[in-house]
Amino acid sequence: MPIEPVRQADPSEIPVIDLSPLIDGDADAKRRVSAEIVHAAENTGFFYAANHGVPRELVDGVFNVAAAFFAQPAEEKLQIGLETSTCYRGYLPLDSKGSDPTQRNYLEAFQMGEERPEGDPEAPAGKNLAGPNQWPARPQELKDTMLAYHAAMGQLAERLHRAFAIGIDFPEDYFLRYYKNALNQLRLLHYPPPPADLDDGVMGARVHSDTGSFTILLQDTNGGLEVESRSGEWVAATPIEGTFVINIGDMLENWTNGRFISIKHRVVNRSGAERYSIPYFLNPDYDALVEPFPEFVSDDNPPRFEPVHVGQFLSHRFDSIWPRKPI
Secondary structure, three states: OOOOOOEEOOOOOOOEEEOHHHHHOOHHHHHHHHHHHHHHHHHOOEEEEEOOOOOHHHHHHHHHHHHHHHOOOHHHHHHHEHHHOOOOOEEEOOOOOOOOOOOOOOOEEEEEEOOOOOOOOOOOOOOOOOOOOOOOOOOOOHHHHHHHHHHHHHHHHHHHHHHHHHHOOOOOOOHHHHOOOEOOEEEEEEEOOOOOOOOOOOOOEEEEOOOOOEEEEEEOOOOOEEEEOOOOOEEEOOOOOOOEEEEEOHHHHHHOOOOOOOOOEEEOOOOOOOEEEEEEEEOOEOOOEEOOOHHHOOOOOOOOOOOEEHHHHHHHHHHHHOOOOOO
16 A cells, blocks of 8 residues: 655744854854754654755765766675675665564665775774775776765764754763763765655655664755654655754763654655665774763653663674575
C-alpha cells in the first residue's frame, strides 16, 4: 500500500535558525542563537541551519561526486564493498540487508570516516570502527572532495557543540571532551525512484531515530525526508536552499536525560527522480560512556537511560543493518 502524502512542516515544527552569530557574533549574539538551538533541541528535535559558513562550491562538489560515483556500474562500486572493510567503510549496494532482515532500506550508500591508516595507534586492534577508508578509482576527485567536506562538517559540528553547551549554561567546550578521537561518519546516499513491485512498507529509509549525538544533513531539492511531529503526525522537511537539516540523536537525548529529544524520521522518495542526500553523523570516542549528566538528574527526575558504551553499541548496531564478512 502506498504511503500517504504528508504536508510540509511549519516553522513551529522545524524552525530555521541563522547560525552566522556562531561564526562572527559577539558573546551576546552567540548566547541568543544558542538559546534558539537549545529550544529546538528540547521541543522539535529538528531545525534548519542557515548561514552556516560551509562554501556553496563545496556543497555542489560533494553532490557532483555522489552522482558520478553512484552512476557507475555495480561491479565497479563493489570493488570497495563495505562488507570487506574492517571498520564499516566503503560501498553498500542497493536494498542491502544486514544480520537483521527487518532493517531494510531502498537506497545505496558510500561511507567514510576519519582517515586512519593500518597500524595507526588511534585505531587499535579490536576497536573496529576506526581504520582506513576505501576509495574508488573513479571519480578521481571523490576522495579530495569528501575529505574537504568532512573537515568542513567537523568545523560546523564544533560550533554546534559549543552552542549546545552555551545554551544549557555549561562551559563552552563541555561536549568537545568526548570527541578527541571521534567516530564521526560521512555518508553519500542515493535513493532511486522505487520500482512498482517493491514490497509494501519498504521505503527509502525506514522509520528510525539516529543513534549518535546529532546529524548534519545535506539534502537535494527533490525532498523525501519526513519527520514525526510531537503530535504523532508525519510532516515533510522540505528542502530550503542554502540550509542543512540538523537533528538530535539518541546520545544527546541520553546525556540530557530526555531534555533534548531524538525524533523518529524516514525517507520516502516521492519525486520520481534520483534523490541524493549527504548526512554527517556525530559519534563520540570509541570508549566514551554515554549516560545522563548529573546536572540533569534529581530525585524528581531520576536517570531515564542506561549507560551506553559508544564503540560496543555502534558495532552491534552497524552489524544489524549492514552486511559484513567476519574479521
